[in-house]
């Protein structure tokens with residue numbers, strides 16, 4: 001197979017160089033108006049006399065206030081709350097035989113990127129920890145133009161057809177009469193809609209799972225969701241599903257913790273991303289592809305065009321082709337994270353669409369929404385959206401046009417401009433759409449091949465460990481428990497029953513309701529590929545996958561366990577053992593994790609050796625939900641903490657959220673007050689060391705932490 005004919009410049013710094021010319025810094029500069037006039041007094045209006053009325057001619061005030069009055073733009077209609085960062089994408093295993101995309105041709109090639117992560121339902125100022133899907137958008141500034149991979153942290157979607165999207169969003173957003181609740185799906189209109197849309201069954205299982213409450217934006221997978229096409233230099237097409245796999249593994253918090261974090265620090269994810277990059281712990285993901293030859297299109301027991309289905313990795317493995325590293329925080333949130341405009345229709349030669357009816361609708365929506373959000377068809381000129389490849393065309397004018405197009409020609413074809421700018425042939429990098437043959441009737445109908453809504457919903461549920469299944473049951477119980485209309489709850493129980501009867505029973509019990517008898521048989525048609533009209537006869541249909549470990553967060557640690565960038569709370573008081581604190585702190589640092597001193601007061605604590613250790617947070621300003629693990633050092637003052645209710649709550653939450661708790665020496669006395677073990681019989685998530693220098697303690701603590709949580713504890717917790 002021929003290699004695509006491109007050259008591969010090193011683009012890694014190209015976008016930063018491009019942005020540099022737009023940056024402005026007032027250090028050591030005069031204050032000026034927007035017209036460049038130096039300002040002499042920025043504190044007072046221009047008035048007729050010291051106590052007199054203000055004067056209309058005060059252009060300095062008028063300019064300042066007018067700009068302020070207009071400094072908000074509409075927030076995104078969905079995905080309003082987001083956080084972003086700059087970085088690069090590096091090819092590790094090129095696939096030129098599958099795609100001719102210039103930025104994917106050679107190992108080591110680097111392309112600048114900007115990634116934005118978001119929640120979906122909440123407003124711009126809402127909590128990071130809502131139970132919600134997370135957006136996972138990446139803008140690649142390639143040499144052939146912008147490529148946007150606008151994905152989510154879940155591989156499937158609620159609906160199959162774009163026409164239902166406004167309904168879905170209206171249902172999940174705060175209810176229109178009273179704008180309640182904010183950033184939450186636990187309300188009547190959402191579940192009303194879902195209970196009437198069985199195609200959402202699979203996505204609902206993901207939304208009720210721990211995937212919807214990530215520990216960190218750095219610890220989520222990303223998915224392109226739709227099946228796309230990769231096109232090679234010979235114009236051959238392969239279907240492709242895109243996956244981002246986080247280097248740190250995929251981890252979640254628990255729901256009780258998520259709700260508490262929302263109160264203690266609603267910017268938890270945003271801050272975590274910012275701090276990690278600031279401290280040099282650059283988040284990293286591998287980009288993987290599932291490649292399906294055209295000939296295999298109908299080999300599956302579902303339709304590749306149906307966005308409520310995933311391709312189990314057992315059927316088509318994920319091949320890693322590159323990695324993304326985020327290594328630079330934005331300079332200005334509004335200019336970069338807020339003004340960035342993604343669009344699944346921003347593709348480059350070598351990448352193309354399929355007929356997925358959800359994707360097709362998205363191709364219309366994203367430009368359209370930018371017109372009202374960013375206010376002009378010139379939004380591509382905003383620095384963060386600007387391509388690093390040259391642009392020349394005959395589009396002109398419009399609000400806020402930046403480019404100064406010279407010459408008299410703004411049409412094509414032309415002779416006055418020498419026929420320029422001219423069209424590119426395919427060999428010159430001109431984009432052509434894949435020449436898919438289509439022979440069809442115009443029809444407004446759902447394909448039969450989209451009608452199995454339950455097989456994969458059940459596969460997802462059966463792929464979870466009992467702990468995760470229990471979390472799903474509890475999430476349903478919480479969400480439906482907040483629904484006020486009984487008929488909606490019952491209708492949902494009917495849907496859950498079609499996924500798994502025992503799950504429906506569990507949820508029904510907490511709702512004090514009975515699982516309805518109807519519908520009598522699952523709506524699962526188990527359709528084969530022969531339901532697809534006009535397709536070729538398949539040779540075989542691959543055996544459906546019943547369970548898939550790749551769908552499971554606990555059982556499927558695809559990465560080497562690590563505690564890099566994790567935070568440990570040191571529960572301290574004056575009189576604490578310096579040795580106990582410093583030993584573990586130093587060992588954590590070696591593993592790129594960090595210990596934080598929490599004490600009854602800010603300032604410094606005095607250790608048993610009269611050393612002063614700076615306090616990071618007091619028990620008033622910190623809470624264990626903001627940390628990954630807790631350590632209680634030995635020392636005199638520790639026992640006094642047993643009378644501090646904030647300390648007891650701190651430890652109780654850590655225990656309840658299955659966090660690793662370590663202690664040394666007399667620290668166990670504090671544990672006993674909190675009643676975590678009967679007569680010292682602690683569970684495996686409580687690590688006890690000996691302050692006199694037990695060499696294994698730190699390693700035991702670190703190893704336990706690298707498992708994220710001690711989930712077995714949940715079996716004994718009555719919640």
Ligand code: HDE
Nearest residue numbers: 076078079116135136151152162165225361362365366369
């Ligand atoms: Fe979006 N979506 N979406 N979406 N979407 C938007 O575009 C839309 C869908 C996704 O960080 C909007 O600029 C329709 C699937 C992300 O700026 C809007 C349909 C997936 C983001 C829009 C979908 C996504 C958006 C709102 C169904 C995962 C945030 C603001 C036909 C594959 C991008 C904006 C960012 C944003 C429309 C479904 C992901 C209104 C019509 C499926 C990550 O254009």
